[in-house]
Amino acid sequence: MAQSAEMQARGTVDADEVRRFADIAAEWWDPDGKFAPLHRFNPVRLAYLRDALCERFGRSPRSMRPLEGLRLLDIGCGGGLIAEPLARMGATVTGVDAAERNIAVARAHAAEEGVEIDYRATTAESLAGAGEAFDAVIALEVVEHVADLALFLESCAALVRPGGAMALATLNRTPKSFLFAIVGAEYVMRWLPRGTHDWRKFPRPSEIAAVLGRAGLRLDDTAGMTYDPLSGDWRRSRDLSVNYMLFAVKD
Amino acid sequence: MAAGRMDCDVAVVGGGMAGLTLGCALAGAGVRVRVLEPQPVSAQTDPGFDGRTTAIAAGSRAVLEAVGAWPAMAADAQPILDIRVSDGHSPLFLHYDHRALGDGPMGHIVENRAIRRALADRLAALDPGALVEGVRIAAAERGARRAVLHAADGGQTSCRLVVAADGRRSAMRQEAGIRTAEWRYRQTGIVCTVEHARDHGGAAQERFLPAGPFAILPMTGRRSSIVWTERDDIAPAILALDEAGFAEELGLRFGDYLGDLRVVGPVFSYPLGLLHAETYVAARLALIGDAAHAIHPIAGQGLNIGLRDVAALAEVTVDTMRLGLDPGGAVALDRYERWRRPDNATMLAVTDGLNRLFSNDLAPLRTLRDAGLAAVNRAAPLKRLFMRHAMGLVGDLPRMIRGEAL
Numbered sequence: 001m002a003q004s005a006e007m008q009a010r011g012t013v014d015a016d017e018v019r020r021f022a023d024i025a026a027e028w029w030d031p032d033g034k035f036a037p038l039h040r041f042n043p044v045r046l047a048y049l050r051d052a053l054c055e056r057f058g059r060s061p062r063s064m065r066p067l068e069g070l071r072l073l074d075i076g077c078g079g080g081l082i083a084e085p086l087a088r089m090g091a092t093v094t095g096v097d098a099a100e101r102n103i104a105v106a107r108a109h110a111a112e113e114g115v116e117i118d119y120r121a122t123t124a125e126s127l128a129g130a131g132e133a134f135d136a137v138i139a140l141e142v143v144e145h146v147a148d149l150a151l152f153l154e155s156c157a158a159l160v161r162p163g164g165a166m167a168l169a170t171l172n173r174t175p176k177s178f179l180f181a182i183v184g185a186e187y188v189m190r191w192l193p194r195g196t197h198d199w200r201k202f203p204r205p206s207e208i209a210a211v212l213g214r215a216g217l218r219l220d221d222t223a224g225m226t227y228d229p230l231s232g233d234w235r236r237s238r239d240l241s242v243n244y245m246l247f248a249v250k251d
Numbered sequence: 252m253a254a255g256r257m258d259c260d261v262a263v264v265g266g267g268m269a270g271l272t273l274g275c276a277l278a279g280a281g282v283r284v285r286v287l288e289p290q291p292v293s294a295q296t297d298p299g300f301d302g303r304t305t306a307i308a309a310g311s312r313a314v315l316e317a318v319g320a321w322p323a324m325a326a327d328a329q330p331i332l333d334i335r336v337s338d339g340h341s342p343l344f345l346h347y348d349h350r351a352l353g354d355g356p357m358g359h360i361v362e363n364r365a366i367r368r369a370l371a372d373r374l375a376a377l378d379p380g381a382l383v384e385g386v387r388i389a390a391a392e393r394g395a396r397r398a399v400l401h402a403a404d405g406g407q408t409s410c411r412l413v414v415a416a417d418g419r420r421s422a423m424r425q426e427a428g429i430r431t432a433e434w435r436y437r438q439t440g441i442v443c444t445v446e447h448a449r450d451h452g453g454a455a456q457e458r459f460l461p462a463g464p465f466a467i468l469p470m471t472g473r474r475s476s477i478v479w480t481e482r483d484d485i486a487p488a489i490l491a492l493d494e495a496g497f498a499e500e501l502g503l504r505f506g507d508y509l510g511d512l513r514v515v516g517p518v519f520s521y522p523l524g525l526l527h528a529e530t531y532v533a534a535r536l537a538l539i540g541d542a543a544h545a546i547h548p549i550a551g552q553g554l555n556i557g558l559r560d561v562a563a564l565a566e567v568t569v570d571t572m573r574l575g576l577d578p579g580g581a582v583a584l585d586r587y588e589r590w591r592r593p594d595n596a597t598m599l600a601v602t603d604g605l606n607r608l609f610s611n612d613l614a615p616l617r618t619l620r621d622a623g624l625a626a627v628n629r630a631a632p633l634k635r636l637f638m639r640h641a642m643g644l645v646g647d648l649p650r651m652i653r654g655e656a657l
Contacts, residue, residue, distance in 0.1 A: 031582060233586075
């Protein structure tokens, strides 16, 4: 954690946030464990990513490897729940997480599955400093946890090659999201440990778009991710008031 | 199969009609699939193996078209243009005419062996190695990441999802410890093919006789398939009759509206019963078709609901794999279970209820059900709904049944 504390001093990582996730990292991959809600949420997020990337890069979403050859960066990759499926879809994936333990879990799992992913315990800012560039930069459920939203988004934007794209998933700052994401998910359903989220840090789509615009990215699409309590499934919707995803492009 | 190890995404245990159709659907979408069947398909397409026919409802035809197997069986498919349902020899009957729906024939009658051959040929065309004949699975290990099937000859198949398509007495289901709810009807199904002097005009007949339903299903040419439900205590005597005696008993039930009758080929018989698996899924395992449910042939829906399982499981599997996710994982299997089990439970209850309602000769029930049939016959919207149900066109339909690409 000394390293994380040091990074926090000059970067966007919040040390308390990192510790909270590292403690439960080993459970990432148990579909019936603590992360069960995330496993249920995953298909709708992956479908959005795949469809947006296919549209941007002229691929067919009906292929078994629609992202063949694309170089993708997954920031805040956790145990690899998004990075592995992206690699199975054919992408060359770099997975980055500030927590060493998450990277250890993700590496071990990918090795067991025989999936090749370049996992690194580092941050967006370090990569940007090293001058790396990707076809798309993906950060799902990250921006609501970072200490400095603008600095984080600017670092991500710098990692997108011209013609490339960026995808984010996060929570909106609305009365409804307070009710659903904090009261509902943490207190009633207990999907997430209490204190996982700080509602005040949830960014509005307009706030993200404004920062990205200054960094040379144009907002291309947004979609809501809505939970249906009757079926227990998540679906894509137009309602951005709680969970939403955002796709931006660098022309 | 030579003793060795095969790797694939999905291993389908059982190369019957449901298993072969699933194999075609998955292979067509680029999934690495293996269909493991103990008997060579050539043995199963022999007329002595299975003389049964299947009523292919419109929804099932859409599935067979989607997997590309329909053209090869179309020449052997007799369109059903008309369905007449009657209670014994009562003058009141329910008459379904395809013109009332306005979407072509209500279904087709096809011999099972023609369906099997078309599916096996299609699967071989999609992936020459997909059908593995002569493999008997002795044991299955279903682990956290993969499942491994061990064949009796020592060969192994490693996959992410095992599909049990091994029929009513499914060994895969039993191995997984999935229990079933089942009961026998005190009825035997007698099946044979007849030739008749006059043309059937594409009309199917279902007669509710006191012993159980007696169906005459039009086949290509001047032939019809008989599905004759008989009481268990009478059936052995009928089956023991010589050719002339059997023909006479058959004629009493069939009537003379198609002229002289002649039984062609062997007469088959099998006990009738209902079976429903308590769950359709376990770790890395999904049940389809008769392995999940076996119903009374009263409404001719057995394979039709099996093909709905196939269409739903193929869609869940392909959607899951196109997202780089695990087709044998809990999220995918749960989606399949929630999609199919309630629908099948309804069909099981309806066919069971119909059989109980009609397989007797109690006067008050006769009056009630005759009034019911006549009422349904007059209520056009209700009749259309029943027809669309029987055609498999109602409910949350998989893409292949809606005629869309997988």
